[in-house]
Amino acid sequence: MTEALSAPPREAVQRQVATDRTRKRWTGLLVLAGLLVVAVLLSIAFGTKSLALHQVWHGLWSPDGTEADIIVRKLRLPRTALAGTAGVALGVAGALMQGHTRNPIADPVLLGVSAGAGMFVAGGIFLLGITALYGYVWFGFAGAMLASVVVYLVSTFSRGGATPVTLALAGAAVHALFTALTAGMVILDQRALDVYRFWTVGSVGGRPIDLTVEMLPFVTVGLLLAAVNAPGLNALSLGEDVARALGVRVGLTRFTGMAAITLLTGVAVAACGPIGFVGLMAPHIDRSFTGPDYRWVLGYAALLGAILLVGADILGRLVARPSELPVGIMLAFIGAPLFIYLVRRRKPVRL
Numbered sequence: 620m621t622e623a624l625s626a627p628p629r630e631a632v633q634r635q636v637a638t639d640r641t642r643k644r645w646t647g648l649l650v651l652a653g654l655l656v657v658a659v660l661l662s663i664a665f666g667t668k669s670l671a672l673h674q675v676w677h678g679l680w681s682p683d684g685t686e687a688d689i690i691v692r693k694l695r696l697p698r699t700a701l702a703g704t705a706g707v708a709l710g711v712a713g714a715l716m717q718g719h720t721r722n723p724i725a726d727p728v729l730l731g732v733s734a735g736a737g738m739f740v741a742g743g744i745f746l747l748g749i750t751a752l753y754g755y756v757w758f759g760f761a762g763a764m765l766a767s768v769v770v771y772l773v774s775t776f777s778r779g780g781a782t783p784v785t786l787a788l789a790g791a792a793v794h795a796l797f798t799a800l801t802a803g804m805v806i807l808d809q810r811a812l813d814v815y816r817f818w819t820v821g822s823v824g825g826r827p828i829d830l831t832v833e834m835l836p837f838v839t840v841g842l843l844l845a846a847v848n849a850p851g852l853n854a855l856s857l858g859e860d861v862a863r864a865l866g867v868r869v870g871l872t873r874f875t876g877m878a879a880i881t882l883l884t885g886v887a888v889a890a891c892g893p894i895g896f897v898g899l900m901a902p903h904i905d906r907s908f909t910g911p912d913y914r915w916v917l918g919y920a921a922l923l924g925a926i927l928l929v930g931a932d933i934l935g936r937l938v939a940r941p942s943e944l945p946v947g948i949m950l951a952f953i954g955a956p957l958f959i960y961l962v963r964r965r966k967p968v969r970l
Contacts, residue, residue: 643908644915651923655926663695666937667943670687675691698825700828701826701834701890702946703928706924706929709887710897710923710924711879711921712879713727713920714920716729716898718913718916719876720783720790723903729790736888737819738798742800744815745804748810752825770793771874774786819893821893824932841879841882842879844878845883849913851868853911855872884898894946895950901924902916931946
């Protein structure tokens with residue numbers, strides 16, 4: 620009897636558990652932010668050409684046009700900024716895709732976004748002769764947006780509306796169609812094949828800083844839509860009937876999520892090419908720490924996506940000196956074994 624009276628109330632225990640969980644989540648975010656800062660510094664300091672630390676410091680704060688200054692400011696800073704921005708976008712987009720499709724292996728390929736961007740890139744080269752970076756980047760963005768709109772409309776007007784199953788099926792159909800059209804164009808035109816082959820391997824090198832600046836408004840709007848979408852996505856993970864009972868407007872929630880996915884994936888794929896594994900791995904890794912709450916999953920996925928992409932770009936510059944491996948290839952080398960390890964070590968979190 621005395622022990623029962625002295626035991627803390629159940630509500631107090633639950634509050635303490637919730638407080639501890641929140642503290643751990645904030646600590647994890649701070650650790651990831653610190654790792655991202657370290658990755659950014661390493662990306663600026665290391666590359667195919669060795670630079671002393673004082674040269675890197677000089678290039679950052681008091682450049683006067685030396686070769687080292689040009690390498691730091693014109694090459695490494697732009698690619699680091701692009702890798703970080705694209706990593707944030709792909710990580711969040713991957714988490715949203717997996718949530719809305721209830722598919723743990725969803726990535727930009729599943730909804731046909733990468734295939735749409737690729738078709739428009741190849742079309743711009745094949746039909747209009749566009750080979751400049753800025754030209755086919757914006758074609759790629761337009762193609763990614765078109766693919767997302769087609770997938771959403773097809774799934775919406777199917778029987779039962781936009782559900783995880785109809786979204787995945789519509790995405791598979793759009794991916795197959797756009798991939799076939801792209802293959803036809805690159806086979807018929809050698810120039811289109813050469814430029815498309817360079818784009819499709821996935822790279823953050825050779826892009827000017829202006830491109831990242833132009834990406835930022837789209838990424839910012841996409842992240843805001845993702846943040847707005849997170850509570851509704853939490854409810855949808857319990858089932859559409861439960862979500863409706865909780866007052867969630869399912870159609871609007873689906874549309875908001877698709878809009879965020881379109882903006883984030885479209886601009887990242889258009890600028891860097893169809894880089895794989897970031898949107899797939901980041902949500903799987905962070906759910907091990909955050910659980911299924913998308914208000915935390917999306918924040919962790921953003922930081923993890925940036926760390927993965929910046930880190931892979933650093934390794935790509937170091938392992939093949941004096942040349943380099945594109946980040947898309949490095950992510951495939953790193954991502955495939957890591958993802959297999961994650962699957963084998965722990966049971967995947969249900970979506």
